[in-house]
Amino acid sequence: MTKVKFYVVWDGREPGIYDSWEKCKRQIEGFENAKYKSFSSIKEAEEAYNSNCWKYIGQKKTEILNIPKEVGLPTGESISVDAACSGNPGKMEYRGVFTRDGRVLFHQGPFDDATNNIGEFLAIVHALGYLKQRKLDIPIYTDSETAMKWVKTKKAKTKLPVSESNGKVFDLLQRAEAWLRENEIRTKIIKWETKYWGEIPADFGRK
Secondary structure (H helix, E strand, O other): OOOOOEEEEEEOOOOEEEOOHHHHHHHHOOOOOOEEEEEOOHHHHHHHHOOOHHHOOOOOOOEEOOOOOOOOOOOOOOEEEEEEEEEOOEEEEEEEEEOOOOOEEEEEEEEEEEOHHHHHHHHHHHHHHHHHHHOOOOOEEEOOHHHHHHHHHOOOOOOOOOOOOOHHHHHHHHHHHHHHHHOOOOOOEEEOOHHHHOOOOOOOOOO
């Protein structure tokens, strides 16, 4: 008797759960960086489909197509950070999540009259402080090259003018810059490869 499998397609022509390989194959074949996995029960498949796909990345039978070897896969044992801004400048918020399962570790904002780059920078520094306080040695992922440069130079090189509405944001920036100057940073800060891995797990989903 043939054992029935259920296939979860996270990234494909039509994401969903399929009850045969042929149906799954039609969704992923020729689709760049398709993400899918087989499960032995519909319950497991439904749970996986409604979860962050990176919870299953790297486990046996997970398939990721067309990712160069030099890029590889992100490590689930890490923090992913991201920011969202309604307008630029506008209301900004940022957060950090555990990459493997998308569990929110911290979330700040919204703050008035700020920018996305500021949020991305504050998110990285917040993650650095979070890890240092807990004495954890895991990497941080960000999809912002600008924020990575600001962290490296220990200076948020924003052109945003100070106003009555964003005083709290600039206070946070000053505190973040001071923290960077006062602390040795050994944590790896890694660029999230959106082209190959999809949206970063901390993404607010507003694109």
